[in-house]
Amino acid sequence: MALPQGPLEHRYQGEHPVRTLAYLFRKDRLRLLVAVLAFVVKHSPVWLLPLVTANIIDIVVEKRPISELGGNTLVLVVVLLLNYPTHMLYVRCMHCSVRRTGTGLRSALCHRMQELSIGYHSRTSASALQTKVIRDVENIEQSVQQSADTGLAAVISLIGGLVVIGLRVPAALPAFVLVVPAASLLVRRLRERLRSHNEHFRRQVEQLSSRIGEMTSLMPVTRAHGLERAALGRVDGTLRQVLSAGIRLDLLNGHFGAIAWILLQTIGTAFLAGAALISYYAWLPISPGDVVMLSTFFTTLTGSMTMLMGLAPIVAKGLESVRSAGEVLQAPDLEVNAGKAEVPAVMGRIDFESVTYRYDAEGAAAVTDFSLSVRPGETVALVGASGAGKSTILNLLIGFIRPVSGRILLDGADMATLDLRSYRRFLSVVPQDSVLFEGSIRENVGYGLPDVDEQTVRAALRDANALEFVDRLPGGLDTVVGERGARLSGGQRQRIAIARALIRDPRILVLDEATSALDTRSEALVQEAMDRLMCGRTVFVVAHRLSTVRNADRIVVLDQGRISEIGSHAELLSRGGAYARLQSTQVT
Structure with a gap:
């Protein structure tokens, strides 16, 4: 496979990283469109299954013709069987496009580094440049892939579910529009409480990494002076701090995770009970199958909203990596040779x-x-x-x-x-x-x-x-x-x-x-x-x-x-x- 070539730096001058990403993926726009369409088909069981389940329950409860049962089952089986080819088509179009774009970006960074002056390289850490080529591009690839996989799944589930509800039980649509975002926001807020504790644990691990690096680099000095116990004492102290921080983090994760789960399930149970009461007393034209469908959709759509909210740090990390790569691609300190006279021979004066x-x-x-x-x-x-x-x-x-x-x-x-x-x-x-x-x-x-x-x-x-x-x-x-x-x-x-x-x-x-x-x-x-x-x-x-x-x-x-x-x-x-x-x- 030929690597993408050509300078990219002119697209980075003062541009927003989202527009930069759009430019990077410009050659794969058709593939990305095919990937989205394939994802819609492969992900359709998520919002189609509650509808088919509702139909089957209503067929059983209302003693409707058995042929309707076969028809609904056939539709679901066909959609499920389509998952494999459409999933492979999505991976081929989306993930391969991301890989090609990442390779093209790495190539552009390497080309740019060859064009930048030695003065620039003397001022810039070689490890920092290596990080931009390896880690930052990897962050961009992972951010785009996760945003596509998770984001498309959440958006399609939301749109599909709301369309089905709007067509099947339009009276329930306002409740979903109000309750689902509120429940998702509550769950999200609970999880955000963990952010500071996660950051503290990350810093402890980074300190441990620094201690181990220090220990390995000082190994000759340590051995020469018989200081093995002192070196191990410094590392053991940091290990105990990491252990303590890790246990606290696990307990907090368990605490907030349980509260979030209970909260979500309680709201879902209340939603199910409310729909059942409405159906039982016939306050609205809701069938037993609709009750099950609405309850299932509540959990699905709330999860989708939560996933969309959770994408923010992933997207932010990817965009920051785009900016980091752009620092190299728009660096002005170039050795300009284009258009200058070639040197065919040298005498040496x-x-x-x-x-x-x-x-x-x-x-x-x-x-x-x-x-x-x-x-x-x-x-x-x-x-x-x-x-x-x-x-x-x-x-x-x-x-x-x-x-x-x-x-x-x-x-x-x-x-x-x-x-x-x-x-x-x-x-x-x-x-x-x-x-x-x-x-x-x-x-x-x-x-x-x-x-x-x-x-x-x-x-x-x-x-x-x-x-x-x-x-x-x-x-x-x-x-x-x-x-x-x-x-x-x-x-x-x-x-x-x-x-x-x-x-x-x-x-x-x-x-x-x-x-x-x-x-x-x-x-x-x-x-x-x-x-x-x-x-x-x-x-x-x-x-x-x-x-x-x-x-x-x-x-x-x-x-x-x-x-x-x-x-x-x-x-x-x-x-x-x-x-x-x-x-x-x-x-x-």
Whole structure:
């Protein structure tokens, strides 16, 4: 089944979530209409059965022809037999439409997240975005399904029952219009008294979840210090609170549930007795069958009204999830590439011209008046204290953020006019913490390259000093690395990341603290692999360890977003400036 495609965000600008839902289901309007019609047929026994029962009772009491009994029974049997095909038709049309719409919404959210800027992603929790794609869409699906199943059942029961009463015993219709909503409201009010107690219990369970999460995360510390009893004591205390709150809630549920049931049954009994008296004394033309029918309809219609009232929190939860998804779909912080020039090839010349950037419009600039020309094939290192602006320069180079003033040129072309997606095909990044996905080494190295052959993968791994450990793994290239590469060491992950960069043959290479978290042996292997990777490419290196940048063609020393000095390792040491001071600090 093809997934729905296309942007949805333009339908979320300031719109009410109900209209948004109507838009989401626009392609399934015919299916939804068929689903409603099928539901009317499948649910008809609910309001038809009391009528047929009344007819059968009257036939028996009044000794009418037995053929009428057979006719009523046949009608009911036919309607009951129709339940299965109409129910399956309803599920196919309604539930499948909901699933398709949910899939389309998840697809739209994922597409939008790919379009949103890195600035947006740095400000927004990844777990929050994951919740929107998984939980919020699931809430929308469940809300629509429950509203359709419960709401249609209640509405059809109400309409069918009131129509039958209006045609069969019109004199009883005003009583139903008045008594049924009142009884339903009383039952609803009793149940609402439980809401605060349910909320209190939910908070207790959430606190328990937090305690257990805390216990599992602190397990190494707990074991190392022999604090198992203390940890269990904290959890046991919360468990006792949850137990106490749960018992109180169960008792209250039983209390209010019994009162609601007794109230409803008492009103129903009174209704039955009243109808029987009216029939007995012939105050109104009501037959014995009508008495049974009216009593049955009272219970059915009251239940339907109660169900409709109970839908409010379900609908509210679904609409809130629509708003939550809309926060992503209408987020304006986009990386706009449409209509910009494609980059067919890259030589590797980069020019920063008086570039200034600030993360907060009113805050201090992270980079100020940064000007630097980098020749194709040149290696430039960025050094400086934390907060000096090194990562900001790299983010500007990659195109994650755009200058607030000045410009960046790629081979003489302003990057603001280029499709950055096409530019990034010629760029590779090796970060400090290499991100690998759950898959094989082969899949991680060839990520995004569908037709790469094994020989090419092995060559990239060999140049990255990774083939020696990959061949020792039980599955070789097909070894699954685990989530985020958890089954590999830090040095192994980094060499896989270098192989992933090598196989793309980038023209521009960004190395961001690529060896800072490694031990001496792993650093030597990774550094040797990076030397191969850097050959013949324009390279930007960020490193705290100055020993890893001494071979750079030029070293740019940054201080509070400004260039403090530029030169080779030897030149900067001979000047005795900021770089020399950094060097002496690390040596000592």
